[in-house]
Amino acid sequence: MEQVLNQNVIDAVDLKHKKHIRILIITGFMFMVYLIGSIIHFDLPNLAKKWNKDRASMFMLDIYAHKDHIKMNWKDPQKIDVRFEGGHRHVYKDDPTWLIRNKNNQSTIVNFDNGGQFVFFPNRVEMRNFPNINEPFIFKLNKNGKPYVDGYVGKESMLPSWMRATENKVEVRPSLYERLQVYGSKVEVHRYELGWKYFWFDFDSPLVGKGFLDAISLMFNEDRVDPKISNFNLVVNEFLENEIWHHNTVLFAMVETLLMAILGTLIASMVGLPLAFLAAYNVTPLSSIRFFLRRLFDMLRGIDMLIWSLIFLRAFGPGLFTGIFAIAFTDTGTLGKLMSEAIENTDKKDKEGIQSTGANKVLQHRFGIIPQILPIFISQSLYYLESNTRAAVIIGAMGAGGIGLHFLGALMTGNDFENVAYMAILVLVAVMCIDTMSAKLRRLLIGIEDKK
Amino acid sequence: MYSDNILGFETIEKNLKAMAFKRLIYSFISILAILFLLSSGLTIAEENNAGSFQRGLSKFFDYPVDLFKEAFESGWRWYAYVFKYLPDLISTINMAFFSTLFGAIFALLLSLFASKNLIKNQYIVTFSRRTMDILRSFPELVIAMIFLYLMGKSELPAVIAIVIHTAGALGKLFSEAIENADNKPIEGLQSCGASWWQRVRFAVIPQVIPLFISYTLLRLEINVRASTILGFVGAGGIGEALSAVIQFRYGDEIIAIMFLLVITIISLDYFSRFLRGRLIGDNK
Numbered sequence: 085m086e087q088v089l090n091q092n093v094i095d096a097v098d099l100k101h102k103k104h105i106r107i108l109i110i111t112g113f114m115f116m117v118y119l120i121g122s123i124i125h126f127d128l129p130n131l132a133k134k135w136n137k138d139r140a141s142m143f144m145l146d147i148y149a150h151k152d153h154i155k156m157n158w159k160d161p162q163k164i165d166v167r168f169e170g171g172h173r174h175v176y177k178d179d180p181t182w183l184i185r186n187k188n189n190q191s192t193i194v195n196f197d198n199g200g201q202f203v204f205f206p207n208r209v210e211m212r213n214f215p216n217i218n219e220p221f222i223f224k225l226n227k228n229g230k231p232y233v234d235g236y237v238g239k240e241s242m243l244p245s246w247m248r249a250t251e252n253k254v255e256v257r258p259s260l261y262e263r264l265q266v267y268g269s270k271v272e273v274h275r276y277e278l279g280w281k282y283f284w285f286d287f288d289s290p291l292v293g294k295g296f297l298d299a300i301s302l303m304f305n306e307d308r309v310d311p312k313i314s315n316f317n318l319v320v321n322e323f324l325e326n327e328i329w330h331h332n333t334v335l336f337a338m339v340e341t342l343l344m345a346i347l348g349t350l351i352a353s354m355v356g357l358p359l360a361f362l363a364a365y366n367v368t369p370l371s372s373i374r375f376f377l378r379r380l381f382d383m384l385r386g387i388d389m390l391i392w393s394l395i396f397l398r399a400f401g402p403g404l405f406t407g408i409f410a411i412a413f414t415d416t417g418t419l420g421k422l423m424s425e426a427i428e429n430t431d432k433k434d435k436e437g438i439q440s441t442g443a444n445k446v447l448q449h450r451f452g453i454i455p456q457i458l459p460i461f462i463s464q465s466l467y468y469l470e471s472n473t474r475a476a477v478i479i480g481a482m483g484a485g486g487i488g489l490h491f492l493g494a495l496m497t498g499n500d501f502e503n504v505a506y507m508a509i510l511v512l513v514a515v516m517c518i519d520t521m522s523a524k525l526r527r528l529l530i531g532i533e534d535k536k
Numbered sequence: 537m538y539s540d541n542i543l544g545f546e547t548i549e550k551n552l553k554a555m556a557f558k559r560l561i562y563s564f565i566s567i568l569a570i571l572f573l574l575s576s577g578l579t580i581a582e583e584n585n586a587g588s589f590q591r592g593l594s595k596f597f598d599y600p601v602d603l604f605k606e607a608f609e610s611g612w613r614w615y616a617y618v619f620k621y622l623p624d625l626i627s628t629i630n631m632a633f634f635s636t637l638f639g640a641i642f643a644l645l646l647s648l649f650a651s652k653n654l655i656k657n658q659y660i661v662t663f664s665r666r667t668m669d670i671l672r673s674f675p676e677l678v679i680a681m682i683f684l685y686l687m688g689k690s691e692l693p694a695v696i697a698i699v700i701h702t703a704g705a706l707g708k709l710f711s712e713a714i715e716n717a718d719n720k721p722i723e724g725l726q727s728c729g730a731s732w733w734q735r736v737r738f739a740v741i742p743q744v745i746p747l748f749i750s751y752t753l754l755r756l757e758i759n760v761r762a763s764t765i766l767g768f769v770g771a772g773g774i775g776e777a778l779s780a781v782i783q784f785r786y787g788d789e790i791i792a793i794m795f796l797l798v799i800t801i802i803s804l805d806y807f808s809r810f811l812r813g814r815l816i817g818d819n820k
Contacts, residue, residue: 343577395596399598478676508682
């Protein structure tokens with residue numbers, strides 16, 4: 085008997101196991117089919133081909149380095165100027181130490197840290213002393229005004245891989261940090277150096293070259309740099325009005341984005357909580373109001389933040405209001421729904437206890453329900469604050485303004501990658517700050533509630 | 537003894553009043569802070585907004601009403617638009633689905649190394665957690681725009697961006713779920729001499745898989761919204777279609793796309809809630 089029962093049990097388990105395995109195999113197969121189809125659809129095998137290597141390396145280089153442009157026109161070889169990042173306003177008045185002008189043979193030498201040199205002559209450019217490059221290359225113009233590499237005319241394919249000669253341009257890049265471009269009209273050398281130059285103070289600021297600590301100590305120094313205003317104001321003004329890094333606009337945009345997130349969440353929670361009470365069946369007896377509010381929450385939530393921001397963009401124009409209201413509308417729906425469910429899940433004994441003392445409805449809710457839902461309310465609001473900080477950046481880029489829009493703008497210009505990186509880091513720091521702050525606040529507030 | 541008791545009551549009352557007063561002060565300060573934040577923030581907003589608040593409020597309904605009017609005027613043709621944009625919608629949903637899947641796989645791998653009850657080495661745990669924090673902190677749009685710039689316009693950058701963000705966000709939830717899992721099955725297997733992978737496979741994963749699936753479904757919902765937005769900056773799908781018709785000011789088509797989006801999001805919401813209810817309910 086026992087044996088038979090055991091056999092039955094074993095059979096049943098076996099059957100279930102077989103079914104389980106079958107389902108697993110079928111799901112696995114479908115999963116594989118989907119995966120393969122999608123990989124083909126999204127063109128994953130061509131990932132490497134799509135990856136624009138030049139752009140990516142320029143992007144990376146620009147993030148951690150800056151460059152000086154040294155330019156010579158073939159028509160006026162004596163007039164060589166050095167500009168920071170090639171900017172029109174940023175021409176160095178005094179030659180940097182690595183630029184040596186030799187009056188005797190009319191040459192100008194650009195020195196690099198690895199010992200390499202580009203030497204400008206009125207009729208040619210020479211490349212000397214670069215490590216691991218033994219051959220001295222010489223670049224000249226031919227009779228038609230086209231650039232060429234001396235000794236390599238007609239055998240361009242013999243040139244090293246870091247040099248490229250086309251009809252109108254010779255491009256030389258021995259390493260990432262040196263670059264020479266020879267055109268028919270001009271020669272341009274890019275000299276890269278590590279670091280974010282002029283991050284603290286602008287090119288033509290009186291405080292140029294001062295670091296962060298220098299600036300802080302200068303702030304509290306009695307001797308005025310500029311007799312008209314105090315050092316403190318001077319440092320702050322010069323920092324904010326930096327035209328290379330645009331601290332003024334960027335920082336204000338960051339504040340705008342944070343304000344969007346904070347105000348949007350605040351309004352959502354302040355409107356959502358009372359509505360949640362009205363939508364909970366243990367508070368509102370009228371089912372029509374409840375039904376209406378439930379559908380209102382669904383609508384607010386279902387219309388995406390993107391669509392709300394588009395609608396508000398038309399009404400309020402680009403600015404803070406668009407962001408605030410897009411966030412507030414969406415999250416009123418989400419918080420309202422969450423909180424109304426939380427209110428319905430509260431223990432009704434608390435409320436009955438208050439009711440038995442003869443308290444009226446308002447007091448019953450105040451002391452019977454609110455203490456139960458407050459921790460959930462606070463922690464949910466703070467969670468939404470965190471996700472809204474990210475959302476505000478995104479809405480900003482959609483047109484509402486703030487750091488998102490500046491980020492998009494800087495990326496689209498295609499040559500201010502250091503600003504792109506700066507803003508990305510700023511966003512990262514802001515998001516992390518808000519995350520840690522809200523985690524701390526949550527622990528603090530809910531901790532107090534628990535102890536009570 | 538008796539007098540002690542009286543004194544005790546007095547002290548208790550005094551303490552209670554002091555505590556109540558302290559709480560009152562705290563509430564008062566926080567309410568003041570919130571009001572200050574609201575008023576100053578709204579003032580800044582009013583000063584820096586392109587249009588004023590009141591004018592915006594009066595114009596708020598203009599745009600939706602215009603759109604609806606146009607949609608109404610186009611009559612039967614409007615229904616054709618809904619079907620016209622269906623393929624775009626499917627491509628967006630597929631983008632979200634695929635990246636959620638991949639993101640969840642990465643999140644699973646990361647979360648195993650970020651759970652204190654599975655990995656005893658403190659450094660590995662901290663390192664994986666910080667990695668997830670960083671992956672999570674960048675908004676998808678920021679990553680997507682950089683990759684769009686580097687790779688040209690296609691769906692792939694958006695997929696990569698969503699995978700990165702999803703791996704971070706889900707990884708945190710997953711690792712919390714693993715850490716909250718019951719330790720007894722793990723210890724039971726360990727006592728039989730099970731290896732690390734066997735413990736994970738037979739003690740941890742069966743406990744947390746319903747939670748994992750429910751989190752992943754929630755994330756799928758969020759990612760559908762995200763991939764719509766990424767379409768707006770050039771990743772294809774319904775977002776790109778929407779941005780195009782907005783530029784051309786085709787009111788009827790805008791309404792058709794918005795309709796599709798809202799229906800998708802609401803039905804996804806209900807579907808995932810139903811599935812989550814089944815999953816978590818079954819296993820309890």
